[in-house]
Amino acid sequence: MNNWKMLTLVGKDRPGIVARVTDALYQNGWNLGEASMLRLGGNFTIMLMVSGAGEVEPTLQPVAQELGLRLHVDPIEGDLHSHVVPNIQVRVVGADRAGIVAQVTGQLAEAGLNILELESDVAGSAETPIYIMGIHGYADVPVEDLQQAVSDLVDQGIDVTVSGIETLIG
């Protein structure tokens, strides 16, 4: 069961892709693990873990072709039930500018933040774009250290907020 593959499918978005892909997998005996589907710039993108016997390409290639998707398969190490609970949250909001992601994540990585989830988007309009990024991550260092690490960027006018997340278990 821990013989996992990571599938990546990318293409023009259209209704019913998830249903077609997962049905083909199910009909041919593949198990689904964790998955993430996103629409990025009007494109359909999905990454999903599957496990099963043999090669998955013969099952999915015809479906991908029919839906106009590109399929990529990687054998992976790893397993389910290995989530890390994030304890740090970072928000970046500001005028769109080159290098903002690299600068923020670079400083945070150096200070000890391991990024678990990152989502970024460009809102606003073509004339006045607004850059928005959300990060959930894990760090063993105090949140103050991470805040210190981005303070230079804050001084340069980038709106970065670093805060702790206390996950409630009950």
Add this chain to the structure above:
Amino acid sequence: MTVLEILKAPDERLKQFSEEVEIFDDELQGFIDDLEETRQAGPGAVGIAAPQVGRLQRVIIVDVSNTKKPVPNHGYMVLINPEITEWNGFEMGREGCLSIPDYTGNVIRATDIKLKAQDRFGNPLEYEMEGFEARAIQHELDHLDGMLFIDRVVSRRTDLFQRKVYKKGASAKK
């Protein structure tokens, strides 16, 4: 005292509505002690509800006095027949559950609440609570109404875009 077995989703008993406690006898006292021992045996749980160990009665325990960053709290509380009488404000926060291992997600909860309950001997209690403690109460109260936090998760990712989808737990009552 005994560490009780914690039911895991999709156990049907987690979806049941729990009954009011009417008899505050020795048996109940023993159960409350076992429930607390079970909470402490779990991984960092700030609360537990009786239905999580298969007892469909309105009993919860909450204690948020041990968080990494101190939060306003009333210490260790055993709450029998708890009832929220006032809600105010909305806030997103990350939750997990002893009954759903290895999963956390963002849930919207009321920021400030007023609570009525009884103590373990049946005496009336009243509290005003905020933030993390109020969240813990709402999470545990949901268990009494057969509701799990995964039914309320609005996002596993960023909490930037808050959607107001909060419903009173009572809506799960049949």
